[in-house]
Amino acid sequence: MLRVPVHKLQPGMILARPVPLPDDPRRFLLQRDREIPLDVVPRLKQLGIMDVWVRHRELEFLEYLVDPELGERQREVYSHVRRNFEQMIRNSSVELDVVHFEESIGSLFEFLKSGSTGDVLLQKLDAFDNYLISHSANVCYLALLVGMKLDRYLIEERRFKSAKDAKDLHILGLGCLLHDIGKMHVPPAILNKPGKLDDVEMAEMRRHTNHGYEMVRSAIPAAAASIVLNHHQRWDGSGYPGRIDHHTGTEGAPPAGRKIPVFARIATIADVYDAATSRRCYSEAKHPVRALAEMRNWSRGQFDPDVEAAFYRTVPPFPVGQVVTLSNGVDAVVVDFNPDYAVRPKVQSIRTARGQRIANPSLEEIDLSFCDDIEIVSVDGEDVRPYVAALEELEFAALA
Ligand SMILES: [Fe+2]
Ligand SMILES: [Fe+2]
Structure with missing residues (x-):
């Protein structure tokens, strides 16, 4: 089987992996082993699905590299987030469903640790119809993969924890899943604006880190909440938000380097990559090779070098099956x-x-x-x- 861009689908092609339904990703829009009806192509594009797995008689060995269980675990995370976020948007008194988030992150993490998929495959969840939710699930997945490569570094960087707790990535997963939750408070006109944001709109957008932090701080562990607050801070000090002076209440310079918690540094690079490779209201999804090259050229100095090195060893510029x-x-x-x-x-x-x-x-x-x-x-x-x-x-x- 191989990955075929949806605009290149031809009559007679047989689907090798099912395509999940956006509103209930545990069910499927298209079943595997059936011919792909070409009239579904516009719908796939609308959902941000760039390519699908198609049967190819001589390339069936790739089937063993693409574990269907990974997709199941990712969709479980997506479903839990979706259900809870939608309830929260409808009714602001609904609380975070942390128990379910932890459960689904736990089973995704256990699966990734079991290593059956190995290093060769990176399968992001498709965009479905809700960017905030698929992005949250993808950042969680990518951050777990990168975090797993950083065992020793995490023990060094989180010295105040026992070695076992320092490299426990459940907290990383939880913080990443909720990192952009503050965007629920950003007006949709700004969130979905196709063009560039003006200064006022940008200031409003930037507030999502503080909004999010306020929403989660009493519900989740402090190390997870700090990911929500700090994921736009940069290694070279160029990010936001700045540090709040508790005496005067004013915002100072943002922290840099090791002053930013290591989990937030991991979330940062996963966040930038997923945004670049997803379809947005203002840009098309970029191929991984382009996203990685642009990140290296344009973001020099912005990422923790150790985290960056692990990231480039995790994310292939040319995914298997391409x-x-x-x-x-x-x-x-x-x-x-x-x-x-x-x-x-x-x-x-x-x-x-x-x-x-x-x-x-x-x-x-x-x-x-x-x-x-x-x-x-x-x-x-x-x-x-x-x-x-x-x-x-x-x-x-x-x-x-
Ligand atoms: Fe963000
Ligand atoms: Fe994000």
């Missing part, structure tokens, strides 16, 4: 992720430069990390060479 075009004109599918050389994964050729289908892709496997003369040049028709070059340059700089 179809890419190589510099020799061949179309190939990505079959592995090499964290040491992320822009040069292992691929299998599926179409020749002349567009002929290759009968046995497994015989045409290329490890791009060993082939300096071939590289990935485009994904879904978009020229990705500048992003590959940017990531490669930084990878080499890190090794030097």
